[in-house]
């Protein structure tokens with residue numbers, strides 16, 4: 001496979017059109033699982049239940065070799081401005097590097113900045129854990145509200161949830177995202193400002209949702225008699241826009257840094273990870289970083305044929321550009337990982353949901369899939385029906401921690417049984433002959449069996465990956481997140497786009513300004529007829 005990705009894509013489509021029957025492939029090759037399984041940082045990826053054979057897998061490997069992955073990976077490591085539309089380096093991997101001594105970027109001692117930030121975060125957390133952070137009325141802080149959205153919220157929220165068994169904080173944590181006033185109103189119910197710390201997490205410190213939520217909380221402080229000094233004592237920020245944070249009333253000593261070289265959706269390794277460190281403690285937070293660093297080392301050094309992020313990226317490209325799939329399901333068989341799909345949604349779709357290449361030229365092929373999913377087994381009683389029997393092909397990642405901390409071990413075996421059974425059912429399906437025999441065995445007449453059996457047929461041949469984690473610990477969670485980050489990176493490299501900007505989200509933000517003016521009676525309702533009618537109806541409801 002050679003030439004531009006456009007040419008290679010044609011070859012992928014051609015290869016994909018050649019039939020591959022997974023049920024038969026497993027019968028023909030007892031070593032299939034062994035051949036298509038790889039391991040990294042303790043994580044196992046079984047990708048044998050994918051629509052690949054020797055020829056297509058060789059072609060995909062060749063695609064990786066011909067792609068930009070190696071070059072871009074090296075440029076990322078060197079701190080080149082691979083986020084070319086914003087002229088920024090992409091260095092989130094440096095944030096999990098244990099030893100950052102002497103790390104320089106554009107003449108700045110980044111290593112020292114990272115070290116200082118880590119120390120300030122750890123000190124704040126220790127003080128909170130020891131209940132020595134006293135509020136403006138002298139009582140210890142009991143609650144922390146984390147105000148942010150997108151990359152400044154999804155990562156910590158997902159990881160905090162995922163690591164529930166490791167929670168050790170005496171301080172309760174509340175996440176306030178979304179401009180819907182219900183979120184902050186609900187959080188403030190039952191809290192008191194004198195025992196509440198607020199962290200405004202916004203890289204830009206200009207995001208409307210975060211600003212409005214922060215203003216509402218500041219107002220609540222004022223209404224409870226907190227003066228300027230009290231508010232300054234209770235508000236922290238994590239931001240790269242020190243001036244805007246200071247203008248809001250946050251003191252410099254309470255501002256933890258963010259850097260231009262860390263994209264929002266890649267930032268949970270920075271001070272954006274503070275809620276994680278708060279909930280699991282500083283030592284376990286280090287383990288999260290260590291797991292991610294181990295996956296970085298694997299990604300940077302393993303040959304492509306064994307490189308887990310590369311393999312997952314190739315399979316994704318295979319389905320999107322070879323088979324025409326448009327979606328990818330993420331199905332964690334772990335209650336604690338139930339927010340992983342929403343986290344990866346931003347990671348993947350905001351990174352690679354693009355239609356121009358790095359030079360701004362239109363891409364003649366599809367890129368990122370629609371990522372969706374939820375925790376198993378709940379999905380089995382909802383959308384798995386479509387996975388099994390609809391004509392749509394939705395490749396899926398099944399994720400299972402092997403060991404759990406809760407005492408209901410038999411239920412864990414049952415959960416695992418369902419996880420494995422789903423991948424097996426998707427792969428092998430059920431033929432008409434099998435469905436008919438099943439009906440007859442249940443006592444139906446031949447006629448009854450013939451009528452019902454077609455409804456029971458599952459075509460099978462539906463692809464899936466299975467990822468096994470030894471356990472859902474901070475270390476393996478760090479490795480898992482880094483795995484998905486690097487998968488997205490490789491796909492962006494193959495599709496020749498910039499995975500690190502997100503210009504598409506701007507238009508909606510721009511248009512909401514004049515609409516807000518119209519909704520509040522300060523602007524004209526001079527929009528297209530649909531938008532104008534919606535505004536009119538909203539205004540009528542407010543005035544009724």
Ligand code: F6P
Pocket residue numbers: 149150151152201202203204205206207210264265350502505
């Ligand atoms: O709207 C998109 C976005 O810019 C994300 O990329 C980012 O993670 C999020 O908004 C929040 O941005 P900030 O941290 O600057 O408030």
